[in-house]
Amino acid sequence: MTAHDELLTFLTTTLGPSGVLCDDVDIARYRIDWAGAQGGIPLAVARPATPEQVAEILGYCHRNDIPVVPQGGGSGLVEAALPDRDTPELVISLERLNGIRHVDPINFSMSVDAGCILQTIKDAAEAEDCFFPLTLGAQGSCQIGGNIATNAGGLNVLRYGMMRQLVLGVEVALPDGRLLCDMKALHKNNTGYDLKQLFIGAEGTLGIVTGAVIKLFPRPQVTRTALIGCPDVESVLKLYAQSRRSCCDLLSAFELIPRICLELAIEVAPDLPDPLDEGHPVYILMEVAASGPVNLDGMIEALFEIGIENGWINDGVLATSDHQAKQLWRIREAMLEGQQRRGEHLRTDVSLPLSALSEFHHRAQLSMEETSPECTVIAYGHVGDGNLHFNVLPPPTLEQEAKRSLLHELELQLFDIVAEFSGSISAEHGIGRAKQAPFLETLTAPEHEIMRGIKRQIDPRGMMSPGRILPATHD
Amino acid sequence: MKVLVAVKRVIDYNVKIRVKADQSDVDLTNVKMAMNPFCEIAVEEAVRLKEKGVATEVIAVSIGPKASQEQLRTALALGADRAIQVLTDDPVDSLAVAKLLAKVVEEEQPGLVILGKQSIDADNNQTGQMLAALTGMGQGTFASEVVVDGESVNVTREIDGGLQTVKLSLPAVVTTDLRLNEPRYAKLPDIMKAKKKPLDVKTPEELGVSTASKVTLVKVAPPAERQGGIKVGSVDELVDKLKNEAKVIS
Ligand SMILES: Cc1cc2nc3c(=O)[nH]c(=O)nc-3n(C[C@H](O)[C@H](O)[C@H](O)COP(=O)(O)OP(=O)(O)OC[C@H]3O[C@@H](n4cnc5c(N)ncnc54)[C@H](O)[C@@H]3O)c2cc1C
Numbered sequence: 198m199t200a201h202d203e204l205l206t207f208l209t210t211t212l213g214p215s216g217v218l219c220d221d222v223d224i225a226r227y228r229i230d231w232a233g234a235q236g237g238i239p240l241a242v243a244r245p246a247t248p249e250q251v252a253e254i255l256g257y258c259h260r261n262d263i264p265v266v267p268q269g270g271g272s273g274l275v276e277a278a279l280p281d282r283d284t285p286e287l288v289i290s291l292e293r294l295n296g297i298r299h300v301d302p303i304n305f306s307m308s309v310d311a312g313c314i315l316q317t318i319k320d321a322a323e324a325e326d327c328f329f330p331l332t333l334g335a336q337g338s339c340q341i342g343g344n345i346a347t348n349a350g351g352l353n354v355l356r357y358g359m360m361r362q363l364v365l366g367v368e369v370a371l372p373d374g375r376l377l378c379d380m381k382a383l384h385k386n387n388t389g390y391d392l393k394q395l396f397i398g399a400e401g402t403l404g405i406v407t408g409a410v411i412k413l414f415p416r417p418q419v420t421r422t423a424l425i426g427c428p429d430v431e432s433v434l435k436l437y438a439q440s441r442r443s444c445c446d447l448l449s450a451f452e453l454i455p456r457i458c459l460e461l462a463i464e465v466a467p468d469l470p471d472p473l474d475e476g477h478p479v480y481i482l483m484e485v486a487a488s489g490p491v492n493l494d495g496m497i498e499a500l501f502e503i504g505i506e507n508g509w510i511n512d513g514v515l516a517t518s519d520h521q522a523k524q525l526w527r528i529r530e531a532m533l534e535g536q537q538r539r540g541e542h543l544r545t546d547v548s549l550p551l552s553a554l555s556e557f558h559h560r561a562q563l564s565m566e567e568t569s570p571e572c573t574v575i576a577y578g579h580v581g582d583g584n585l586h587f588n589v590l591p592p593p594t595l596e597q598e599a600k601r602s603l604l605h606e607l608e609l610q611l612f613d614i615v616a617e618f619s620g621s622i623s624a625e626h627g628i629g630r631a632k633q634a635p636f637l638e639t640l641t642a643p644e645h646e647i648m649r650g651i652k653r654q655i656d657p658r659g660m661m662s663p664g665r666i667l668p669a670t671h672d
Numbered sequence: 673m674k675v676l677v678a679v680k681r682v683i684d685y686n687v688k689i690r691v692k693a694d695q696s697d698v699d700l701t702n703v704k705m706a707m708n709p710f711c712e713i714a715v716e717e718a719v720r721l722k723e724k725g726v727a728t729e730v731i732a733v734s735i736g737p738k739a740s741q742e743q744l745r746t747a748l749a750l751g752a753d754r755a756i757q758v759l760t761d762d763p764v765d766s767l768a769v770a771k772l773l774a775k776v777v778e779e780e781q782p783g784l785v786i787l788g789k790q791s792i793d794a795d796n797n798q799t800g801q802m803l804a805a806l807t808g809m810g811q812g813t814f815a816s817e818v819v820v821d822g823e824s825v826n827v828t829r830e831i832d833g834g835l836q837t838v839k840l841s842l843p844a845v846v847t848t849d850l851r852l853n854e855p856r857y858a859k860l861p862d863i864m865k866a867k868k869k870p871l872d873v874k875t876p877e878e879l880g881v882s883t884a885s886k887v888t889l890v891k892v893a894p895p896a897e898r899q900g901g902i903k904v905g906s907v908d909e910l911v912d913k914l915k916n917e918a919k920v921i922s
Contacts, residue, residue, distance in 0.1 A: 418702045418703075418704065419704065420704075423860070424857075425860070470857065472856070472857040473859075489702075490702070494742070498863060498864060498867070501860045501863070501864065502864065505860070505861070510860065512859065512860065512861070513859070513860040514857035514858060514859055514860065515857070515858050515860065515863060516857065517706065517707065517712070517746045517749075517750070517855075517857070517858050518684060518685070518686075518706045518707065518709070518712070519684045519685070519686035519687070519704065519706065520685065520686065520709070521855075521857055523686070
């Protein structure tokens, strides 16, 4: 029997026939991600249904030097979950490990299996009059394990924090096949190194998350959503600071949408509103929410008055019903699809101190246009977190080869400016494979050493998601 | 010509309704309230008539508790010129609402009264019709198009299997259907201006109308819970279940 046959026999015995996929047709969907990137042919796709099965598979792979990659909903944006194109890997999909274990509305916590879809978790929280705040475009398909592995952010970070702030405990199958269980639902626990933090944002390179205890919040009862037209990014940032103050820090989203994104959204969904009389250079989609009877209207009206007086706000609308609020949020979703339709483009996810953001935006835009006057800059994002998706659409007429090299050049140029402003090249999407080269360049020697040391300690044979974040160390 | 629009405060239509434990009513504690969607359409239509120069003044009227002033302020922000609240904390049924509106009509003498075809909480679909009967005005219900033409109004109605256009002499009552228009968003400057627009408060007693109802709400029950689906292992099993359990094929 070949090593591959042995692996398949082991998997079939451990997981049963429906737990293993090898057929080309069956595995096709595990080889492609949301953005359309294509991975290599995996050794197989294993679909364990219990944490113990995950651990057992990892132990086997550890003993037999088989590289593995965990996969959640395939919505990650840095090509980390796709099987390698050169070295065949075993894909471990968490999709069958997808139960809600326990919801505790008094402790404001929930324990879940890693393969739970984010939307399912949000619904389960709501059924207990609670709220799980992580909100992102992919919530109907991404899994909580993937969210933990990427330390996902999303729309509500300014109020509730990133995934790291929302995890109380994790259960992880370690690369050597042991199960590390830290599933205590504690809001305080200062006992030595906080190991769970290592696995959050590790992009599957240190083990496979099989379960987690996550934090819940009281369910918002009143929400107000506004779309505001502003003259420029600088005004937007001043308005942001004022919004937090005027709205008692009840701001739950503050999204920057340049005019072109509104147009892209309407291109995709012509029924969407363009509710302001004139176009404005930039818009803010803003949400304020409270879990009790608070006079949000009063706060928002006071904020608008200040904003208009100071010239930070040109005009704006306030949704008068949930239906209108949903329509405004659909702009945010549809604009992503609109961009996607424009084909290959530079996608980035940078973050900066808010106070430097306007100047950065200005400099970066000039720099892009200098190099490629016909390119279109689309800078939008969770601006309340200092997070900008500074994307660039190349001129549509460019040949494939020339386009690639132009995009690469623009990325280098952009990251140089990010460095000048002491920003980060990855605010929330992670490093994976797509951002590895620029990431390695920003690492200082001690950082690099410690990161390599952690990887070696936990995954000595380098079989867990090799080549993601850090270069592969095996062979 | 004055246009009077009726506006009702109801549970926001995106809210999942919960029934009180004793089944006496729908649970309204801490539930998001909004303007009835058909009333939003009514306000929009009235404002458009004003923008076209057909209406000279748009008056929004709401019957209900103090909090329904929120919906009146929304109507003002959307373009109504002034508002009237008939303040009452009692539950009011359609007939009482129609009688109160008839009194307001008597005082204001509007050329057109626009209401939603129904409110999404009680789904009665009768207030507009009752108001027409009480005032002797003609009625054009389920409107998908409203065209005022001199002393009359042409109302295109959505009826089973097609459209019907009726011509009513003014003053008249119109109730709105979903496709009449797409309501606009409230502009920030208009929201601020709305705070300064006049809002009169009256009571049913002042209007000489008793709100005592002849109808008692006996019980409210949620719909039966949907059974979850199951996964079948094979086509044969599916066919077997469709035949022998669901009995939808033979
Ligand atoms: C439309 C859209 C909008 C998005 N918006 C945001 C946003 O606003 N903010 C944001 O932060 N991100 C956003 N993302 C990207 C985000 O990272 C992913 O949506 C999500 O967090 C990844 O979850 P997933 O289950 O799809 O993981 P996958 O894509 O399957 O995997 C992502 C990474 O996690 C690893 N992984 C998956 N499951 C496990 C596990 N159980 N244990 C260990 N490792 C695992 C994979 O190996 C891979 O490295 C968006 C993506 C899309 C498509």
